[in-house]
Amino acid sequence: MRLLDIRNLNIELKTNDETIKAVESANFSMKMGEVSGLIGESGSGKSLIAKALVGVLNNRWNVTADRLHFMGEDLNRMTEQKRRKIISSNIAIVYQEPRRCLDPTADIFSQMEESLPEYEFKGWFNANKVHRLKRCINLLHKVGIKDHNAVFNSYPHMLSEGVCQKIMIAMAIAKEPKLLIADEPTTALESSTSLQVIKLLKSLNQLKDMAMIFITHNLSSITSWADSINVMYCGQLIESGPTNKVLSSPKHPYTKALFDSEPDFQDHEYNIRKKLYTLKGTIPTLQHLPIGCRLGPRCPNAQKACVTMPEQVKLKGQYFRCHHPLIGDSK
Template sequence: MALLDIRNLNIEIKTPTGRVKIIDGVNLTLNNGDILGLVGESGSGKSLIAKVIGNAIKEDWIITADRFRFNDVELLKLSPTQRRKLVGKEISMIFQDPLTCLDPSRKIGKQLIQHIPNWTYRGKWWHWFGWKKRRAIELLHRVGIKNHKDIMASYPNELTEGEGQKVMIAIAVANQPRLLIADEPTNALESITARQVFRLLSSMNQNQGTSILLVSNDIPSVSDFCHTVSVLYCGQNTESAPTQILLESPHHPYTKALIHSVPDFTQPFGFKTKLGTLEGTVPLLEQMPMGCRFGPRCPFSQKQCIKKPTRYRIKQHEFSCHFPINFREKQIKETVINTPLTLSTEPNKD
């Protein structure tokens, strides 16, 4: 059953030159108890989608969607008070820069205790007194902080990046959410601490059944923990599939470029071997290209790419491309999601 079901999400903002559609027809589906990886370059709109789900939106954003359901509740049809109440109880979010999200004038212990809601108490009534402090210590131990006394007595500026990230995770899981949104939780962390954070999120998913939306810009780093990966570029869906299928047979050129952007250090490198790179940069908001936004950087782009590609689905594999790679049309029977359109008869461009 889908815990989060988003169809044709569009986000527009007002600029001096008019409205700009920064999110263009994005689809997302996260099943109960799964981990979904939302991957893309910086500026692809991942954090915007995460903030819309977590209700951390701005007044000038124009948000529309054919479907925006969380646990069979249409979020966009709720009043601001109803949505704030639902999101505050069922959804939590880990932000990119934890130290900037904490109150610099209050100690960590007080902030953590403040975020523990009363309805999470499960003990006897005579154990009520002091239970929030005991719960705060338990949360710190769960995220891997052993010396809780020093952390609870410290201010945010006295913490390291890794400690701040773990404190932010402890605050996020204090209300026992059904959906945890992790917006690049390992940003600016060393590799060992980043691995610890990923293992912590994975253990929460396995032991508590917490569904996780993991936002990242690195497919290889999240591939060991995600059940499904959805790739985003400039606010448009490019590809979505189970992790193993996506890694073995990507159909979109951008997905393949992301996978090969990290060198395979298990193989020896030749002399002056070039690393896998993708030419060009992400376009500015005011200069978004027509049709497929990846067209100007795509090595296989043609005249047809000035039109927005149709979204295709083959079993659990979805992709939007006029000229897909690793794809042989006569071996499958395609299903078109949006509008009926036959796939290109161009040869395989792998």
């Protein structure tokens, strides 16, 4: 049984003048315990998919899907109350900019207490209080924060971004979810703190068998430990498949361009002053998308057929949308 199975997901933004398609015909699936990387440039729709899954988009957004299954249950065909119960118990999300996500008017201990599942605490008041304290201390120790007393009595503005991110992860894993969504968890962090957060997420996946969707635009932070990779461009999932296959033989020109734009510091002949590879042109806005293939105006392989929208194709375990896919190994 698949943990998550999404088919033909569409997310539209309703404005006064028009309806803008932010995510179009996205297909996404993953197994229990799998780490799946969701990669793409800012504004490609990565975070929208995560927010649509947990149901935090407001009424301006219209979310539809042919299939939205989680642990074998169709989230589309159940009451809002039941859906929220399943999501709150089994899915957790860690947002970027953690300090803005925490309540600035409450201390950290109060906020961590609220994240604890109620079913764990039964009995008389003092025993309940001691149990909650021990549970919060244990959660902070799990994410690498040893001085829990100083953190408990602090407010978000008194702590660094790195500590706040670890606190967010601690709150997210309090209910031991089946799926953890990490939305750009290392964007605002220093390199050393970023490595600590990634190491922490790896250990949660390995020790707790916690499935993970890691959303990022930084390839190096995910390609070494993700089981699968999904690449987004202008609201479309343009390529997905097992990490080793996508890395060694990308089928979509945009995927290859992403990999080629990364500096290879392991190459002894690499010139630090060498200009990095970039695609010509700029990303179109969602209000002015090109006809046919989204990458068409920038694609080095574009031909006449690209004026029509490519369908999703499967080839040797990889899914992609391209009329003229790359054939053979890229390395």
